[in-house]
Amino acid sequence: MNRQDILDKVQDIFRDILDNDDLVLTNESTADDIEEWDSLTHIQLIKAIEKDFSIRFTSREILSWNNVGEMIDSIVVKVKV
């Protein structure tokens, strides 16, 4: 699965959880750009991504990402293994 596939899948998850079918994610997207993305929906998003990709994030990772690209980086590493 390449980065773009992962980004597409993550975008689907964001659309589903945040209930917004028009939402478009890029590597540069941050919580500031997306109205529904707050600290609480963040947890829902993480849990949904973990389930979908069958991975687990660490507590450090959950707090570390500055944008979607960094989140994808974490996923890429885990999915490869």
Add this chain to the structure above:
Amino acid sequence: MKDFKQLKRNLKKDLSSLPSLKVALLGDSATQLLATALRGEGVERGFHIDLYEAEYNQVERQVLDRTSELYQWGAKYVVVFQSTHKLMERHALLPPDEQRRLADERLAFVRQLCQSVEAHIIYYNYPEIEDTVFGSYANKVEASFTYQVRKLNYELMRLSAEQKNLFICDLAAIQHKMGRDRLFDPAVYVSTELLLSIDALPVVASRTLDVMCALEGQAKKCLILDLDNTLWGGVVGDDGWENLQVGHGLGIGKAFTELQQWVKKLKERGIILAVCSKNDEDKAKEPFEKNPEMVLRLEDIAVFVANWKNKADNIRTIQQVLNIGFDSMVFLDDNPFERNMVRTELPDVTVPELPDDPSLYLEFLYAQNLFETASYSTADSDRTQQYRVAAQRMVAAQAFTNEADFLKSLQMESEVTGFNAFNTPRVAQLSQRSNQFNLRTVRYTEQQIEAIAASPEYVPFAFTLADKFGDNGLIGVIILQRQDATTLFVDTWFMSCRVLKRGMEHFMLNTIVAYAHQHGFRRIVGEYLPTAKNGMVADHYPQLGFVSMEDTATALFALDVEAYQPKECYIKKKR
């Protein structure tokens, strides 16, 4: 069960048509997601939960400060989530010689909470965290955290028996069922202070709403059972009563024995059992009569329907005999076709989606928590007998052509008393369970019933009814309120539907008018507050001769005490 995402979506619906419940939520951790789950599950149960969520970690302040938002909010339910994590932190901060007092310290606060808040308190008990500081040896060490948490949970049970407004929501039991590693997500907790995982939230919300719904009178009263491959393994018509799988000898009989033991406990708790089976009746009854491995016997079953008609029609028959709402019935059947048919025809009946493998039945049913209750009294266990008698009475009624002759033949007798230590739990319970014959649908706890009994403002009446077939026990309640020197207001009038069409309402009215007359009251005012379920009493007061009052906001009716002629009835007052 809906997942968290679905519960959250519920909040986007138009909730304005739902009855609203005022709830306050206090917690010592981040409770925002729990709040969302509670509100979303409320919608599932038909309530708009009007929620006040206290700021983070304000439990003590909100409770101890009498001017706090908690008291201003005036909630009917106060949900309190004090976590094992914070308790553990407290344990760590105490000097070792004081750690043995941890549970008592917390209990003292909960006791204070019960005394300060008048609302129903729903308090989560403490899921254990096994810190292994002492290993299993902790069981011998009073100061260990494990010891203190177990003591606290045990003492909370005792406290809830004593404090009538305290209801424990058994979070520890949820953890036993789900497992700690699913209930709690350490990575999420560390980054957010959320203690319940996304997967656990719907379960916790559901169990919390179970408690509220039971207090709101939405409890299940009846379990309807299929027989072949539900209550025993095999098909009685093909295999014969002696070859069924039940008991410890044959095949997977153990699974069915244990299911029957569970069902029997429900029956002893007061759940009415009915059978609904596609079978010849005599064949279907044989295992109950002849198979020594059967736990359930015929006398445990209040209504036994076995024939070849469709099950929805048969459940309608059971409903008529028992005279309870479809929404208080649970139907267990192994056959997906029958389940779907009943779901389609009778959507109010709860139909659990039993797993294919009977060995999974019980653990699956445990997880559903179908039979939450808000009260329990030992009289509940007589209920089956009363309904069996009701079924006999229906047969007897068919033999009379004239209703009055039938009623006379019953030799009915009613005992009229106030509220006392004996009937208080039963009165409170009937107030929570009566939905149909209930004029104002005010629900009372035992505590409130005791307060009414002690107050000079109220005149309470409790009615029993016995006849030649058996004793129904307490079946009706009227609470009169002295409005002024000449007027009595009917604060409460409810009656069990088991005694409909027996002239009981005439007897009750005769009783209260006689009281009014003796004490110099000139007028009795009644009020009808409509709900989704009490349509049967919409014309109750006009039918009894009350006159509708004009220009009132609600449906009020007045009766002139002087002009009243006692109604004819065939019930004698028991001396």
